[in-house]
Amino acid sequence: MIRLYDFITSGNCWKVRLVLSHLGRPYERVEIDRFTSYTRSAEYRAINPLGLVPALRLEDGRILHDSAAIAFYLTEDTSLLPADAPGRAEVIQWLIYEQRYICETVGMARYIVTTLGKGGLDEAGAQSETLAEVQRLGHEGLAGLETRLAKRDFLIGAGCTIADLCNYVYVAMADQGNMDLAPYPAIRRWLARLEALPGHRAMGDVPAPVLRRP
């Protein structure tokens, strides 16, 4: 069975779990605490040299990391990935859009607020300046999504693809980075549309782990 190296509150891990639940595909889940030094250990570096989650071990022992690459792998020849080459290229384009304009901005705002703590403020206020800048860039990324979704139900074609699932995650958690989605009605309708799909799972709705590390 495929095995997911997973951390519950990681948005990138949630992307992979969403894809798996939409596919109804069973998997073993290894629960990792990203905030210990385990992901920097030799044991985990053998799984992912970058020391990041998620990673997916295939049945043949091959390991894939990076949520976008894993999502693409899992959905070839399924309805979550277009059958035509230009459609697949558009999916890759929007997966990269997510990484550059959403994850590193809207996702980074969440990271600063929830993980670096202090509501994005440090003593010198330097962190709060960083937060304001990633929020500004995040609104640019959200504006691009809003434009794209203004006249469409999903990012590519007529149905949900991994481009939607991967862009969904950090946008759905924008409030955790103190970012308001009120100016983005098309995005809010799209979030609700995705959450109504039968394969949808909340971030914390996960199968029991087969292993915990460390």
Next chain:
Amino acid sequence: MIRLYDFITSGNCWKVRLVLSHLGRPYERVEIDRFTSYTRSAEYRAINPLGLVPALRLEDGRILHDSAAIAFYLTEDTSLLPADAPGRAEVIQWLIYEQRYICETVGMARYIVTTLGKGGLDEAGAQSETLAEVQRLGHEGLAGLETRLAKRDFLIGAGCTIADLCNYVYVAMADQGNMDLAPYPAIRRWLARLEALPGHRAMGDVPAPVLRRP
């Protein structure tokens, strides 16, 4: 015929031109000056809403942007992209590696030195601090490539793929960001290996443009 919106000194554009020359695929080239306001014009925003090059117009009028998405599209069912799903996922993984750990670091160092000018120094020295930081991150990215290439001729499988061509570009220009490749013998052998392939073209070796903008 497919049409490439192209800027000669853009590394991301060179990636696409390399893929096209390896494929021996004819294309129309529109030469754009990235440093004018043309890429922010309504005319160009209709081609790429992000205002970036490269963009590729397909025969049916559809437009793809993002070098990785374009490279993937052009090479489906060719030897530059693996035929098996895990191999294709590994390619995507290394395309994203390039964007995050090479283009935004080694490529950014080149941008600071050659485009922002002043050899990476501004009056307050702030730019030089940024340069030192992106160079440091760039060396981390190069170290990851060096490890991967220590026992392999190419990043994935036994032959050249778009993962190699896309990672090649900014690494080959590392010296323009004042970054030395001397510590990376496997990378230097890999660069020479890629440059010896019959499809290789230098950055400035381009077909005549059918149009110039602006």
